[in-house]
Amino acid sequence: MSLDRETAPRQPVIKCSSVYKIFGDNANRMLREANGNVDAKAFQDAGCVVGVNNASFEVHKGEMLVVMGLSGSGKSTLLRCISRLTETTSGDIHIDGEDLLAMSNRQLIELRRNKMGMVFQSFALLPHKTVLENIAFPLQVKGMSTKDSMTRAMEMVELVSLDGRQNYFPRQLSGGQQQRVGIARSLAVEPDIWFLDEPFSALDPLIRKEMQDEFLRLQGVLHKTILFVTHDFSEALRLADRIAIMKDGIIEQLDTPANIVLKPATEYVRKFTEEVPREKVLKIKSVMDPLDNTEEFSDLKVSQNAIIETVAESVLSEKKAVAVVDDNGNVVGSIHASNMLYILFGKDDTTKVGG
Amino acid sequence: MTKSLHKLALGVAAAALMAPSAWAEDSAEPIVIPTHNWSSQVVMAYVIGGIFESLGDNVEYVPADTQAVYEAIRIGDVTISHEVWQSTFGASFYNAMAKGGLIDAGTHSAATLEEMGVPQYVIDDNLCPGLPNWEALKDCPEVFATADSEGKGRWLEGPQSWHGDLMPTRLAALGLGDKYVVKFAGGADAIWAELASAKKEGRGIITFNWTPNFTDAEGFVFIEFPPYKDGCRVADGGDGSCGSPKGWLKKAANYKFPKTHPAAYSAFAKMSFSSTDIGQMAALVDIDKMSHQDAATKWLADHEDVWKPFTQ
Amino acid sequence: MGYLKKHPRLAQFTLLLIAFFLLVAVVTPSETNVLWRLPSLLAPLPGEINAFAEHLMFDWFPVQVYDSELKEYEQSALLREVTRGFSRSVLFLIEFIREILVGGVKTIVAFTGWQFIRENPWAMWPALPWTVVISGAMILGYTLSGRGLALLAGLALAYISIFGQWHPAMETLSFVLVAAPISIFLGLILGVSAYKSRVVAATLKPLLNIAQTMPHFSYLVPVTVFFGVGDHAGAIATIIFATPPMIRLTLLGLQNVPVEVVEAGMMCGSSDRQILLKVLVPTARRDILIGVNQVIMQCLAMAVIASFIGAKGLGFNLLLALNQLRIGQALELGICIVLIAVVLDKLSLAWANKQTDYFADLSFVERNKHSLLFLAVFAICVVLAFLGSVIFKGGINYLYLIPHNKGITTEWFWQAGVDWMIDSWYSSLQGFNRGLIVNVLQPMKNAYLGMPVSATFLLVMGVGYIVGGIRSALIVGGFLLFIALTEWWDRALITMYMASFAVIVSVTIGLIVGSVAAQNSLASKVALLVCDTLQTFPSFIYLIPVIMLFGVTDTSVLIAVIIYATIPATRYTIEGIRSVPPSLREAGMMSGATGLQRWISIDLPLAFPHIMLGVNQTVIFALFMVIIGAMIGTDDLGQYILKALSDKQGIGNGLMLGLCVAFIGLAVDHLIHTWAAERKALLGLT
Structure with missing residues (x-):
């Protein structure tokens, strides 16, 4: 998978080690006494709420990590720790190798002005500013001139296909349109890291699907490092390079969508996967065999991003292995009809998966 | 600050140059004249302002509460x-004088009376036979x-x-207590x-009323109570069974006024308007519906003989 | 009994009432009986407050001040010089704006001196011809919003000019243009600091409560002592009165800004200042603009009262007109006040909502076309004014300034209306008046005065306990205790009697009118517009016709109070019912409820918490107006507040009496808020 090829020598864009976030007056003391062994129940009895419990992970350049969990699972809190909207109780967070928690207020502002963008569930647009002014806001905050910021904002308006509505106020837009503004605003400063906090949760299912497609299209062009929070498991499967499933502040499992679906690590994760028709959510990329140059391919080529269901029938009708290609038409792997049968009808524990 | 320093310098220079005559001319600072909410007072304010201006003084008018x-x-x-x-206003006047800073600048010649009374038609229509003698009240509550x-x-x-x-003590003292009650109005x-x-x-x-007042034109008759004698009021140790004395209409000034504006103060101290004068001023507004300023201008033009002597 | 068990509150209230009447029956009226009346332990307090204020003002920290007129040093006090300095700067601002509008010499004097004016009689700032001001206002309205606002501003100012009220109106305007921005600015700053600091918020809260419930008359004397008389004193009193709602609404607006919006601002890399100025304040703008609207309304509502301490303009002329019983003229002046309020309100709103077009590539002329237009109009109007001085004889140049009372007037019409009203209604109303006084008002007043103080405490604290537990009981008890320990307990009882009668009637009227109007959006709009108008329309004007009809009696006072206090009752009822979710009303209709059933079982209960806030406002409005009713003639706290204007210890008495009124209001406010909050929680309307 893309991961394997890109990671090794590089330093992660986001690196969290043993991050804790405890809410409550004597959170620090409680955490010290717990000695790294935090029991949510015991903390609650002492008047503390555990938001994030010992989270450690890395996100690499160009990767999209989706944090999935139900409400109260701590996923948004984790996101806010990494964007430092809330102060972390304990642990280390590094952004591009720099210690986020040690940054001064000024450094933090600089970091946000240049490296970070964030999209919010409730859109969080400024009600008194027009679409254009909202998008230009982060640029003006940086001190860019009105003329330049407006020109740049107009480009962003076009990017999210809102041309013609740049002088509307947020209240005059539909939810989907408002979130496009939110997305445009978060991208206006060309950030390296993109935080999205349940960006599509407040939208109607149809619009949500449309926005997800739009989002994938954008990411296809921009290749940002993304931390995406959602409570919608199928959304996580659709979008993620890797998924972190959270419950009660603990990351239950962090893995590729395919592994999550096919090999749930805990009972809690398995419950999510049970109802998921895997052929409808998994991409070819997640089940293909690594590239073997000795192999002979049939004439059919399938995209690595194709959902299994959409190509299953044609793959099954081929005798030879089918080549899997990336967006540029390069062959990146292969898939056999026999393998496809496993995926469609096989049992979890025997399924052979790639990645 | 700079302004007063500047003035200080000027003042010192001026004092050095013409020490003895420094007091002769009125200051250019404006004389502040209050206006209240009744016609004769406002017209008279503009009349007095006009007189001051004829002396070369600057004048400013400020609306103010009658008591404050x-x-x-x-x-x-x-x-x-x-x-x-x-x-x-006697009480407020003496209170302020006792605290210091306010001086008595003489009395107008107008004979004033502040007393209970009835409109003319009450007499004409004989609504209560025997009025204005107070005894008549006994028979027609x-x-x-x-x-x-x-x-x-x-x-x-009027207000308390x-x-x-x-008035309540007077009612009781005259034996009218079981036939009449006093209601305090909130204002004129x-x-x-x-x-x-x-x-x-x-x-x-x-009702309580006074003269000179605009009601004089339509006719207002004051009730004749037993005449006022010194000490007849309860506050002065008497039983309260007496009417109001013929009252005075005074002028008050800030204690610095004679020093800062000697000429204007001298005119102000001499000023004495009669009931007729005051009645005329009020009538221009109340009857002829002129604006207060216009009324004052007209009165000043028509009655130079009255006010010119004050300025000399 | 079963019924009482099901409704424990009802049982508690019944018990409370029984105990109350027992006390009323048992306690004997006697001045020495503490169950009947508490000793006035606080009686010396006003004197002490007074002595303290005077000490601060005249003796504390003596300084030598040079009197340039007398050419000698004089002893003064530091605070006095400080407050006088402040007064002078406020006055300078007012005079400056005023002289731009109507001309004068004060601004020149401020930079030179009176001697300069005396020596240079030419040195006088000319007035702007009224035509310039009107065109300016129209162009401004057009620039900010469009044709509608331009028309409104033009018509309103033309009315003022044509009716000959230009000069006083501009005097009032100049003082509002100073008082309102200062109030808005102070309100914003204090609101923001209360938002940022819990300590500031906790300190401000009681002060705000008192400032909003204390009758304005009670702080007129302190203001004159500290700041003198004149336009500046009027402006300062107005600022004291108009700032609290601005603070309150700023704080409310900031607290309602969604967390995510602030986070979005932070993620854009905003500094703390940028967060405050570019995110928080603009996002809270809806509430802040309501605050601005309130400030403008309050400033013009103070126009009349400010003239008691020296503010020139419409308010003073209105009092003069009333004193001459020229109702028509007073009415025209009152309309001018309302018009100024409306135009200022709309202009400020349009300014706040103004949009910029960033991509219109405009030339200099296009970008500045409105300013250029104004310059052109300015030139034309000035030329016209010069021509006018040639055309018009008799010293009045109608194209320059239409002098006071030289415009057209409809006075005779209103006068005839008032005359007709008295001729045709007086005798028929006498029966009603007498019946009301003899059968309702006097028994009610006697009942209030016949309450032993112990019974009053029992009743009020009991209600407090039932509504909000021991804490509420102690709070309302505390408010009451303060009043009971002054010498004015009986006066306060009379104030309570008048306020409670007026509140009952106002709320009844408000509920009915409001409910009817709320059925239809057009009717609601009209009713709200009437409420707005009545709120700025000076209440003094209707005092006179009411006295003519009902005499100097409690009926007159109460009618004036009810007219005023019905405004919030109606407004909040409309707003409350209009905000009932339509789905619930539809559910009601689908279950076959008739209009009346729906009103009783859906509209009223759901709008109840909001309506209760309206009742709360009604109480406060009623208390305010009962105090102003002292101008008709009452024997309650208001009469004593008026009297404090001439008292030897006016500051102390005025403030203490004001506090008594404020505490009555705050006790009721506390009970209603606690109750409404509980109801709200029950209905799940947080």
Whole structure:
């Protein structure tokens, strides 16, 4: 998978080690006494709420990590720790190798002005500013001139296909349109890291699907490092390079969508996967065999991003292995009809998966 | 700050140059004249202002509450007051004088009377035979009864701030206590409104009023109580069974006024308007419906013989 | 009994009432009986407050001040010089704006001196011709919003000019243009600091409560002592009165800004200042603009009262007109006040909502076309004014300034209306008046005065306990205790009697009118517009016709109070019912409820918490107006507040009496808020 090829020598864009976030007056003391062994129940009895419990992970350049969990699972809190909207109780967070928690207020502002963008569930647009002014806001905050910021904002308006509505106020837009503004605003400063906090949760299912497609299209062009929070498991499967499933502040499992679906690590994760028709959510990329140059391919080529269901029938009708290609038409792997049968009808524990 | 320093320098220079005559001319600082909410007072304010201006003084007018104005004069925010009515403002006037800062600038010649009375038609229509003698009141309380007087006659008195319990004690002392009650109005407006309404209906009404006033034109008769003698009031140790004395109409000034504006003060101290003068001023506004400024201009033009002597 | 068990509150209230009447029956009226009346332990307090204020003002920290007129040093006090300095700067601002509008010499004097004016009689700032001001206002309205606002501004100012009220109106305007921005600015700053600091918020809260419930008359004397008389004193009193709602609404607006919006601002890399100025304040703008609207309304509502302490303009002329019983003239002046309020309100709103077009590539002329237009109009109007001085003889140049009372007037019409009203209604109303006084008002007043103080405490604290537990009981008890320990307990009882009668009637009227109007959006709009108008329309004007009809009686006072206090009752009922979720009303209709059933079982209960806030406002409005009713003639706290204007210890008495009124209001406010909050929680309307 893309991961394997890109990671090794590089330093992660986001690196969290043993991050804790405890809410409550004597959170620090409680955490010290717990000695790294935090029991949510015991903390609650002492008047503390555990938001994030010992989270450690890395996100690499160009990767999209989706944090999935139900409400109260701590996923948004984790996101806010990494964007430092809330102060972390304990642990280390590094952004591009720099210690986020040690940054001064000024450094933090600089970091946000240049490296970070964030999209919010409730859109969080400024009600008194027009679409254009909202998008230009982060640029003006940086001190860019009105003329330049407006020109740049107009480009962003076009990017999210809102041309013609740049002088509307947020209240005059539909939810989907408002979130496009939110997305445009978060991208206006060309950030390296993109935080999205349940960006599509407040939208109607149809619009949500449309926005997800739009989002994938954008990411296809921009290749940002993304931390995406959602409570919608199928959304996580659709979008993620890797998924972190959270419950009660603990990351239950962090893995590729395919592994999550096919090999749930805990009972809690398995419950999510049970109802998921895997052929409808998994991409070819997640089940293909690594590239073997000795192999002979049939004439059919399938995209690595194709959902299994959409190509299953044609793959099954081929005798030879089918080549899997990336967006540029390069062959990146292969898939056999026999393998496809496993995926469609096989049992979890025997399924052979790639990645 | 710079302004006063500048003035200081100027002042020192001026004093050095012409030490003895420095006091001869009035200061250019404006003389602040208060305006209250009745016509004769406002017209007279503009009349006095006009007289000061004829002396070359600057004048400024400021609306002020009739009672609070004495404190303002004392502190120096207002320079003069030209209609200090004995019974209504006497208390505030003397309070301010006792604290210091306010001086008595003489008395107008106008003979004033502040007393309970009835509109002319009450006499003409013989609503209560025997009036204006007070004894007549004994026989016709019902003529002056109102909705809230429980069948008794009602005396409409000014606000309590004017003369406190003077009228209730007088009622009791005259033996009218079981036939009449006193109602305190909130202000002069309320009295005029009641008078106007009563006149339309030809109703009987007893109210506090004074002369000279605009009501003089339409006719207003003051009730003749037993004459005032020193010490007849309860506050002075008497039993209270007496009417009001002929009152004075005083002028007040801030204590610095004679020093800063000697010429204007000398004119102000000499100023003495008669009941006729005051009546004329009020009539220009109340009867002829002129604006207060216009009325003052007209009065000044028509009565140079009255006011010119004050300035000499 | 079963019924009482099901409704424990009802049982508690019944018990409370029984105990109350027992006390009323048992306690004997006697001045020495503490169950009947408490001793006035606080009686010396006003004197002490007074002595303290005077000490601060005249003796504390003596300084030598040079009197340039007398050419000698004089002893003064530091505070006095400080407050006088402040007064002078406020006055300078007012005079400056005023002289731009109507001309004068004060601004020149401020930079030179009176001697300069005396020596240079030419040195006088000319007035702007009224035509310039009107065109300016129209162009401004057009620039900010469009044709509608331009028309409104033009018509309103033309009315003022044509009716000959230009000069006083501009005097009032100049003082509002100073008082309103200062109030808005102070309100914003204090609101923001209360938002940022819990300590500031906790300190401000009681002060705000008192400032909003204390009758304005009671702080007129302190203001004159500290700041003198004149336009500046009027402006300062107005600022004291108009700032609290601005603070309150700023704080409310900031607290309602969604967390995510602030986070979005932070993620854009905003500094703390940028967060405050570019995110928080603009996002809270809806509430802040309501605050601005309130400030403008309050400033013009103070126009009349400010003239008691020296503010020139419409308010003073209105009092003069009333004193001459010229109702028509007073009415025209009152309309001018309302018009100024409306135009200022709309202009400020349009300014706040103004949009910029960033991509219109405009030339200099296009970008500045409105300013250029104004310059052109300015030139034309000035030329016209010069021509006018040639055309018009008799010293009045109608193209320059239409002098006071030289415009057209409809006075005779209103006068005839008032005359007709008295001629045709007076006698028929006498029966009603007498019946009301004899059968309702006097028994009610006597009942209030016949309450032993112990019974009053039992009743009020009991209600407090039932509504909000021991804490509420102690709070309302505390408020009451303060009043009971002054010498004015009986006066306060009379104030309570008048306020409670007026509140009952106002709320009844408000509920009915409001409910009817709320059925239809057009009717609601009209009713709200009437409420707005009545709120700025000076209440003094209707005092006179009411006295003519009902005499100097409690009926007159109560009618004036009810007219004023019905405004919030109606407004909040409309707003409350209009905000009932339509789905619930539809559910009601689908279950076959008739209009009346729906009103009783859906509209009223759901709108109840909001309506209760309206009742709360009604109480406060009623208390305010009962105090102003002292101008008709009452024997309650208001009469004593008026009297304090001439008292030796006016500061102390005024403030203490004001506090008594404020505490009555705050006790009721506390009970209603606690109750409404509980109801709200029950209905799940947080």
